[in-house]
Every structure is written in structure tokens, then in C-alpha cells.
Amino acid sequence: MSADKVKSVKDDLVLQHKLFSLSRVWAIAFNTFTQLVRMKVFYFMLIFSVLIIGANFLFLNFTFEQELKILKDVSFGAMTLFASIFSIVGTALLIPKDIEDRTLYTILTKPVPRFEYLVGKLIGIIFLVAVSLVLMSFLFFAVLYFRQHGILAEEIKMIRGGATDAQKEYLKETIFAQGVRPELILGVLAVFLKAAVAAGVALVVSTFASSTLFTIIVSLVVYFIGHAQSLALEYYFPEGQIHGALQRFIAGIVAVVFPNLQMFNIFDGLITGQSISTTLMFRLIGLTGFYLTIYSMISWILFAKKEL
Amino acid sequence: MMAEEIIPAVQINNLTKIFPVPFRKEKVIAVEDLSLRVEAGEVYGLIGPNGSGKSTTMKVLLGLISATSGSSAIFGLSSSETASRGSVGFLPENPYFYKYLTGAETLSFYGKLCGLSRRKIKERTSELLSLVDLENARDRRLGGYSKGMLQRIGLAQALVGDPRLVVLDEPTAGVDPAGSRKIRDLIIEFKQRGISVILSSHLLEQVQEVCDKVGIIFQGKLVKEGKLEELIEIESQTEIILEHADPKILDQINKLVQASEETRLLRSGKPKTTLERLFLKETRAESEDVRKDA
């Protein structure tokens, strides 16, 4: 081979290489998604269905408010649980596994920057969480819709001597107010945002942890402390109260280091009919984006020169 | 003058890799002051016992770990740059892939990482699957592949981006002789197509047939390096192999040797085939018989 030819190889390589390629990120993200899907994670839908359909038959002699509330509570509880588990366990399962199995060698020895690998994994898992939440929401809204109509029919039947149109209208209004409402979608969105931040946490942890189990445990601890964040903040910035300096210092550290996941708990309010302002919703979305950006950055810093 | 301008496929200069042991003062020196150079189109064999630093050297070259001191470059680009991996195919030792993907999906995934177009990926996938004899297992998931098949899909994966340098870490470890032969044939084919190869092995014999150049590494140091023939030939000896030799001729040769002052006959008899060659010959004959029966 002539000198010219080899020299041009170097130039080719420099020219052809893209510093950041969305298609590579997508390839990794989609691969992650496929992998999880083929691990049959969607079997959880069976459990979810049993849960929310079961919730319908448990408490039949209750008031309709209670019945619909329990249905919503069980569904949202299950959604929160599944979404958080998927994001944490999914991340913890896949990245350390890639390292342990040395699958990562074959990926990183392709022209793939490590940052793209991390972002791809994160997107893949978040995508899986999104798809599973969409599936759960479909089922949930269908059951809720079916239930609210069922309850309406029962209540109308219970009125002696037949209900007047005004009574029917009134019943419909009060029952449907506890049923399918667009605000509930925002509740699902908040569950998603929280799970996305949890995935970010697990991503950071998995870049320095050496095992799946360790990643899961550490991420779960961060997840729980993240929920008690507001308590820490109350200590740190008390309203009129003064706590010990040490306590405030510790609480401050907790608040600075751990994510605030309590922020995303808006379902409890939505279920009692509170409506959330668009500004607030966008704020939550923005903060999630902020968290994910910072967490990707930190994982990259930790991962960029990691000896594999 | 010209020689300096030629950029080699691989250039490693004074590479040292020291692993710190956490919570301890002592350190492990995995590679020490190692330099090597693989010219474009050359096949380079790195041989040495387990733990001698072959894999560490390759990892540094591929940017999986960073050097403590010294440098390494592929086609003149430092290993720390992602772009240096733009034209590299790597087959790790005992490769392990996503077992939920099929053979074709695996190649398509790696093709995408190499930035190939969708059409190109399709072409390459079929081409490579037939090259490594996995057309039948195309749509089977890797979870059901045997070790040899995994090795082959690993090789196909390494080639998917049409690399100009192929790095093979123990390519024949745990592979049956037929598989080894196939891999050797492929390496020869790479060479013919001008692809540079760097391979590591702890089995000396495999390397012999294909390598242009061999480096022997021991305890992190490159102890000997050179052209294969130069390294293994014994200058003071000469070998004569005859076919259908008449006893009279043999007798004459013997007499000639005895007449000479310096020359001594060390050994004579029937040359032995290697066990490996015998195995290959027999299995091939058998499979041909089976085919004939059918």
C-alpha cells in the first residue's frame, strides 16, 4: 500500500466520523428497548390487568366515590410502582450486564462515543417506561370509563319511580366528575417524569457501581430519600423555626445531592379534583429535562475514562 | 526518508499500563515499555502466555482503557479519539452478544453503529452471514448459538463496517479445528484484500501459518519480534524431503554425508503429518462420504 493511500485513510476517518450521531443513539436506544421487550417485561401487563379489574370487584357495597377512587388509586399505585421499577431495574440490569458480559467492548470499539452509549441506554429505558405507561393508561381509562357508566346505570335504577331527566343529568355530572377526566392524563405524565428522573439516577449509579445488585440498592435508597426531600428542605429553610446548625447542614447536603421526587406526586391532588396549572406542568417537565441533562453529564464524566 | 512518512496501521510507542490496586500501595504492571508497529496490509501475531499483557495492549489500542504512559495510534489517530475506531473491527476473546437478538439483527445493530445506510446494512448482513456460514441461523436468536457460532457471528460483527484493521483477541480459543481453519482462511483473505490484522494467541502453531510478523510478549514486555521465518528457522540445519525414495539413493546420500567432515545426519525416517492435519483430512473425507451416500 502506498504512503498516499494510507495517509488518506487517516483523513477519511477524521472526515467521516460524526462527533454526535442521532442514528447511533437511536440504534442503542432501540436495541435496549427490544432487549427489554424480549425479556418479556410486558408480562407485567397481566398483573396490572388483574389488579385493576380485581379492584372493581372488591368493594361493591361502597359509595360510587369510594369505588371509583379505589380503582384510580390502585391503578395509579401500580403505574407508579411499575414505572419506577422498570426505570431503576432496567437501567441497573442492562449497563452493568453489558460490562460484565463484555458486550460493551464490541459496541465501544465501533466509532461510538461513550456519551452516545449512555444517552442511548437512557433513552431506550425511558422509551420502554413511556410505552408501558401508555399501555397501562389505555387499560385504566377503558376500565374507568366502563365502570363510571356501569355505576351511573345502577344509580339511575335505584331511584324509585324512575329518574327524571334533571336527576339523570345531575347523577351523570357527579359520577363522571370522579371518572375519566383529562387531568388524569397529567397524573400519568407526572408518574412518567418521576420514573425518568429515577432512570437518570440509576444511570449515574451504574457508571461507577460494579454490579447490578449494588446499582439497584443504591438507586432505591436515592429514590426513597428523594421522596423525603421536602422534609429536608423544611429543615433547611424553616419558616420561622430555627434548628441546630448540624441538622441544617445535613439536611442541606441531602437537599443538594438528592433529587426531589416528591415534586412529582400530584396524583393525590388530581384525584380530589384539583386542577394543575399549565405553568406548573411545564415546570415539572423542564425540571425533569434539567435533571436528565445533568445526570447524563455526570455519568459521562464518570464513564468517559472508565477502565473497561 | 520516505519510510517516515508512511503511516502504519498500528503504532504503539513505549506503552506502559499500570493498574493501581485500591487501598494498597503496590501496583500491577500489566504492560511495560512496549512498542510495536503494524504496517498497512500486514498480519501481526502477538503471542504469549495467559496474563502476559496481550489483551491489555489491545484494550489500550482500542481505547477501552487508557495508557499510563506511552502512546498508541491507529492509522495515525490516537486511540483516545473515537474517530480512530472508524475503520476497526474487533473480536474480543469469548465474545458475548445480546442473546435476544437474531444473527441478522445483531449484524444490523452493529452496522448502524458504524453509520452504514439501511441498504448497505442489508447487503453486508447477507454477505457476512454467508461468509461465516451462518445463513441457516440468520433468524435464530443468539441465545441458541453454540460457542463456535458465537465466535463466527463475532467475526462477522467485526467485519460489518468494512474495516481496514481487524483486531482479533484469541480468535481460535475454544473453536474446533475446522473452525480454526476457517478463521485462518479468512485472515489470509483479509491479507489479500489489504486489510491489516493484529491477532493475539497463546497457541503458537496457529499463528505460524498466517502471520507476516510475530511479537512474543512475556510479563508485559515484548521479548522478541520479527518476521516469522526468520524467527523460527534454524540456520545450521537443512531439511530434505523425498517422495518414492529408492533405498539405493538413500544409501548413496548416507555415504555422501559420512564422507563429509562437518555434515552430520540427525534424523531420517517417514515425515509425520500433524495431528491437526490428520483430523482435518479424516473429517473432510467422512463428510464427503456422507454426502456421497446421500
Place this chain on the structure above:
Amino acid sequence: MDIIRKERALSIVTKLKSYSYRRLLLSLIILGGFGFVRIPIEMNTEKMLKEQGFRDWSPSMSAREQLTQASFVGSIGGFRSLIASIYDLRAHQAFRDKDWASVEKFRGVTTSLQPRFAKHWDLAAWDLAWNAYAYYRNKSEWAEDGVESWQMKNIMMPRYLEKGLEFAKQGAEWVPESYRLSMVVADIYSQKYNDPELASQWYLKSSQADDAPPYVFRAYATHLARCEGKEEKAYEVTSSLYRSTRFGTRALTLTVRRDMERLEDHIALSAANKMSLEQLESAALSNGSTYLDYAKLGMHLLEVKKDLKATLAVYREIVNDKNAPLFYSRKLLMLLARNPANQEQAYEALKKLLKRSPEIFRRQDLIEFTKLETSLGASKNNREK
């Protein structure tokens, strides 16, 4: 030997992932910096959440002590609503076991976990002010021991009534946009304390909520009509209700009709007692007088002056007024029947009226009507003899 040791050490090293401490430090700095940037934003977000009613439950509140540890963790972990539901079920179970102390405790938990869910307060008030109250009332009635009975009646019953009322009042404070809880408060005052005054106040409050059904306002009117000394206001409310046709069915307006008559009688009677004939006459004859001025005058003539003839003349005027309620026709005929000469004629007219509008006949009217019928029948029989 050496090689093997090295190999082993190497594998440990690669597993422990040597990363540079400088990078760890850098990431901690970024994490910290990020923390300082986001904390003000997050505090503001928390404030917005509080303002929009998403932070009603503070984990530092007293109900926290009543939660199990798991429930507490769940409550801060985003399962607050679900845990409230679980305590709802536990309260229901306690209600079935008639364990009222537990009912009170669990209802306390549900309401403090989710204070904006009206049904929690509703059920709490219902369980204590009705169910627990009724339970102890029955028990006190059947108790053989007099002391025990006294205790039930004078300690337990008032206690649970008060608790129930307290829940309802707190609920009304938390969920002022719903009519429900103020109505429950009103119901307790009306049905348990027999206090129409306080009941009417709470019914009024309840009726002002957007989602209040019409019967709440009617309840307000009926309770107001029962308050002594508030007749003027009550009459105002009741007559406006009486005249507005948008409310309800015939059966439901019956109470309003009765209240209307009672209040008009009351107003007419007090005016008749307070004012002189001249004053009443001039009021009735002035421009813009209503049938009610005539009713006052008529009442004066009937009750003070005992002048039946003049009274009848005034009542004829009233009946001719289109605005006057129909019951004045009945009143007129009843008065007419007091004169034996007109008895038969009045009876026939009353009979027709009863057939056409039975709703304007009160119980005492029907008794009088029956008396009239029997006396007429007797005199007829006498004459025939």
C-alpha cells in the same frame, strides 16, 4: 507463581473499576452546583403546588403518628391516595365491628391524608354522628343497668355527635366549593341538635355552593321558617320560593305552601295585635297595598274586633286578588261556614275546592271539614224527620 498472582490481582482490579478521583470530585461539584441552581426553582415549584392544593398533607402533622411505618413511607412515596383508601377500608371494617374508637381514628387518618376529598369527611361525620350515635342510643335503651344507660346517653352519645359535627365542620372548611359538608353540618344541627337556627345558617351556606341541588335551599327556607323571631326574613325567602315555579314537584312545594300559610298568618296576627284598625285600614286602602295588608286587616277584624261580617268582606277582597295564594279561598269558606245560614253553601264550595286542590287543606282543615259534613248531615236528617 508471579504470573498467577498478577493475573488474580488484575482481575480484581478490573472489577473494582479504577476511575480517577479527580473525575469523581468534578461530578460531585457539578451535582452540588446543580443542587444550588435547582433548589430555589424547586422550592418555588413546591410553593406553587401548595397554592394549587397539592400539598394539603404535611408529613409532620399529627396524623403521622397514627400511620404505620409502611404507610408513612408509602404516603411520602406517592401512594398517599392509595393509603387513604386503605384506611377507608379499615374504617369500614371497624364500623362493621362496631369498634367506634377505631372508626374515629381511621377516619381521622383518611381525612388528614386527603383533606380535599369531600367523601372522607362525609363518611367520618356519618359514621360518628349517625352510626355511633344510634348505636349508643339503642344500647342505652336496652341497657339493664341504669348507670350504664346514663353513661351511654350522657357521655357516649354527645361525644360522638360532637366528633361527627367537628369532622363535618372541618370538611366544610377544607372543601368549601362543595355543598356537601356544610349540608352535613346543617343536617346534624337539624336532626340531632334540633336547632333550626344553626341548621338554617349552614343550609344557606351549603346552598350557595355551585354544585348545590335545589333541595338545599328549600331546606334552608323550611328551617328558617321554624326560627322564632325571624318570620319576616323567613317569609321573604319562602314567598320567593313559593312564587318561583322553577323548583320541584308538587309534593315538595307542600312544605313551602304550609310554611307560607303559617308565616302569613303569623305576620298578619302580630300586625293585627300591634296596630289599630285605622292604621290597618289606611294601609290596606293606600296605593300599592298587597293582599297581605288586607290579611292583616282581616285578622284584626276577626281576632280583635270579632267582627265576622267585616272579616268576610275583607277576605272576599283577598280572594279576588290574583296574587293571593289559593288557601285564602279555603279560609274564606271556612269562615263563611261559621254562620249556620251559609253552612250548606260553604260546604258545597269547600267540597269542590277539596276535590280540585287537596294540597291547600291542612290536617286541622280536614278535621273541621269532616265536622261540618257530619253536622250538616245531622241537620238534614232532622229536617227530613
